[in-house]
Structure formats: structure tokens, C-alpha cells
Amino acid sequence: MKLNKKQREELRMKFGGRCAYCGEILTARFHVDHVEPVLRNISKSYAMERPENNTLENLYPACIPCNLYKASCSVELFRERIATQVDVTRRASRSYRTAEVFGLVKPTGTPVVFWFEKYQREDAA
Numbered sequence: 001m002k003l004n005k006k007q008r009e010e011l012r013m014k015f016g017g018r019c020a021y022c023g024e025i026l027t028a029r030f031h032v033d034h035v036e037p038v039l040r041n042i043s044k045s046y047a048m049e050r051p052e053n054n055t056l057e058n059l060y061p062a063c064i065p066c067n068l069y070k071a072s073c074s075v076e077l078f079r080e081r082i083a084t085q086v087d088v089t090r091r092a093s094r095s096y097r098t099a100e101v102f103g104l105v106k107p108t109g110t111p112v113v114f115w116f117e118k119y120q121r122e123d124a125a
């Protein structure tokens, strides 16, 4: 879906001008994320496999790192991937393990809550 300038600006402001996922303030260079992925088939010139998800309502504004990391995940799969990052980092990094052993970092077990969820809650209150 090709957005015009006005639609793009409205999308940027959908959650207060912040990334729908991490809450970073968005610059003009934000990405347009399909919340429910359209899935692109690499072998068919990136044709959409779920074109029914290519609607204005299914678009969220996202910072570039969140959009690239989410890739073709659903919201719940994206949440699960983020939730594994402490374990992934612990396994991959001796520095992290050292910092953890000496009490410099401590995982909190905080559930992953996206900005759009907090924003909609505040909006409703």
C-alpha cells in the first residue's frame, strides 16, 4: 500500500508520534509495519502472499530496528522473540555472564508490553 504524504503523517501520529512497539520518538524516516504480516514470496518477485492484510487499519508506525527485527512475525511471535533476548545474550556473551555473576545486571522477568498497548490503555483511561 502506497501512502500519500498526509496518510503517512497520520500514521506516524497514530501512537503519539512514537514507534508502535518500543515507543521511540519517530523521525520522518520511520517504517510502515504490517501488524499482521503480508508475507512476501522471494521467488515470486516479493509478491504478497496475504494481500488481505495490506490495509490502512493493519499498518502501524515503527522505528527501523523494530520493523527489521519483527520482520514477518505476528505481534505475539515478536513478543516471544523479544522475551528470549536475555537468555540469548547470556548464552552469546561472556561479558554478560560476568556482569550477571557480579550482580551488575539482573534480569527482571518483566513482561514485554508494546508501546501501542500502553498508549491505547492510557488513551482509554
Ligand SMILES: [Zn+2]
Binding pocket: 019, 020, 021, 022, 023, 024, 062, 063, 064, 065, 066, 067
Ligand atoms: Zn521501535
